[in-house]
Amino acid sequence: MKKSPKLHLSLLLLVLICWGLPSAVADETTDTLDRRPDVIYVPTPQAAVNRMIELAEIQPGELVYDLGCGDGRIVVTAAQKHGVRAIGVDIDPVRVEESKENVRQAGVEALVTIEHGDIFDLDLSEADVVFLYLQPRLNERLMPQLAKMKPGSRIVSFEFDMGNAEPLLVERGRFDELSERRIYKWVVPWEDKTHPDWDIYMTEP
Numbered sequence: 615m616k617k618s619p620k621l622h623l624s625l626l627l628l629v630l631i632c633w634g635l636p637s638a639v640a641d642e643t644t645d646t647l648d649r650r651p652d653v654i655y656v657p658t659p660q661a662a663v664n665r666m667i668e669l670a671e672i673q674p675g676e677l678v679y680d681l682g683c684g685d686g687r688i689v690v691t692a693a694q695k696h697g698v699r700a701i702g703v704d705i706d707p708v709r710v711e712e713s714k715e716n717v718r719q720a721g722v723e724a725l726v727t728i729e730h731g732d733i734f735d736l737d738l739s740e741a742d743v744v745f746l747y748l749q750p751r752l753n754e755r756l757m758p759q760l761a762k763m764k765p766g767s768r769i770v771s772f773e774f775d776m777g778n779a780e781p782l783l784v785e786r787g788r789f790d791e792l793s794e795r796r797i798y799k800w801v802v803p804w805e806d807k808t809h810p811d812w813d814i815y816m817t818e819p
């Protein structure tokens with residue numbers, strides 16, 4: 615029996631659908647970490663790392679995080695200087711391997727853990743100190759997670775502000791040959807910059 619062009623078309627469609635199905639299923643189940651980082655890797659100059667750690671006022675027994683840990687220097691330095699537990703998280707597997715190697719070389723494996731993960735999936739309620747070097751919009755997106763940190767916990771960000779959160783301190787410094795940079799510090803719970811009382815100062819005379 616001769617097949618009609620319509621039947622040919624239907625068979626072709628079926629083959630195409632079946633061919634595409636496994637990859638569609640595979641895409642759905644693909645590791646969610648298999649995506650591009652939200653911001654590229656740029657290391658914080660070591661002089662700024664040292665200053666950020668001073669400003670964080672890390673206490674014995676505290677738990678420190680670096681969200682988007684890059685080469686892991688921040689968590690390594692915190693562990694070396696204060697003997698505290700520190701967790702570095704990065705979505706880029708290359709950075710994770712680099713961090714792990716730096717942890718090994720520094721001999722702080724007992725204190726520092728490097729995780730391959732997405733910072734937006736983290737429960738930060740146990741963190742005492744969080745370091746950031748991301749972007750303003752990413753800092754802002756992290757605010758619901760950061761707000762769950764314990765009262766008195768510190769957030770220290772290189773370069774970038776965080777939405778409506780009023781920083782306790784903004785320090786300007788020259789940490790490398792580039793221009794002046796900023797370090798921001800907040801203590802949880804932070805003040806809201808858009809305080810309703812500010813309206814009285816803004817009203818026209």
Ligand SMILES: C[S@@+](CC[C@H](N)C(=O)[O-])C[C@H]1O[C@@H](n2cnc3c(N)ncnc32)[C@H](O)[C@@H]1O
Nearest residue numbers: 651652653656657658682684704705732733747
């Ligand atoms: C500007 S670098 C900062 C590196 C390091 N914290 C430092 O200060 O030297 C930002 C890092 O965040 C990582 N990153 C970007 N988006 C991420 C995400 N959603 N989850 C985890 N890491 C992420 C990048 O791979 C990169 O290593």
